[in-house]
Amino acid sequence: MQATTLLPRNSDLFTQGLERQSGSALLRFGAARPRPAGRIHWSGDGAVAWLDEPRGHVWSVGEPAAAAGLVLRAAHQLPDTVREFTGPRGVEELLGRHLPVTDRIPWVFRWTLDEPPVHPTEERVVMLDETHHEELLAFLNVHSPDHSTGPGSADVSLWVGIRGADGRLVACGALSSLRDNGAPLMASVATDAAERGQGLGAALTSWLTRYAVRRYGFCTLWQLADNAPAERLYTRLGYRNEDPCVAARLIGR
Secondary structure: OEEEOOOOOHHHHOOOOHHHOOOOHHHHHHHOOOOOOOOOEEEEOOEEEEEEOOOOEEEEEEOHHHHHHHHHHHHHHOOOOOOEEEEEOOHHHHHOOOOOEEEEEEEEEEEEOOOOOOOHHHHHOEEEOHHHHHHHHHHHHHHOOOOOOOOOOOOOOEEEEEEOOOOOEEEEEEEEEOOOOOOEEEEEEEEOHHHOOOOHHHHHHHHHHHHHHHHHOOEEEEEEOOOHHHHHHHHHOOOEEEEEEEEEEEOOO
16 A cells, blocks of 8 residues: 555546445545645555545545555554544444544435436525525524534535525525535535424425536435435435445544
């Protein structure tokens, strides 16, 4: 395994054919897209990894054992930089034999190239701008306190919402981007608990997916592995489910 700070051509990175394998969507939609020059990456027999340096986050794709080896190599080479990682399920156990690992979260990286069927409630979706940021933040803090991104984030290109008959915000969602490369990422979809069961979240998700597919050709999202309602919704909307991942932190870093 050899580390380099030079940006490889896509064909160089894909000499193992990883981008064509099930479970490698992060590679197709991540490393395959334009990235800043000087991005640090590693490659090995059956895996590739690359560093989101500002976060100290190593992304890895491929066979779990090979991916774990690359994350371990990154942690040893850059001990003051690497603090967390995402990799194929199983990496956390293998890495835990050598480094203390905590805050393990199983995720699924999902994606679609197709527009979903139009949801009847989509006609209520409205775009929101910076004048609504305070309202959005207050809504998210109540109805989705663990939201992945918030109003004012540089990664977000669009906020949308649905209002009730009284004008109150009853649902919202954002089109953000994968920090590593700018690929469209749906995020922070939330619904007022009192309004659930009306298909508001499904309408927002369908609208945002169609917007991203028309503008970028695809849409991606992260789903918590144990979120059964989201699993059913995203499957119904046509999102592929073939990238079981895990994110975790390295203790003491």
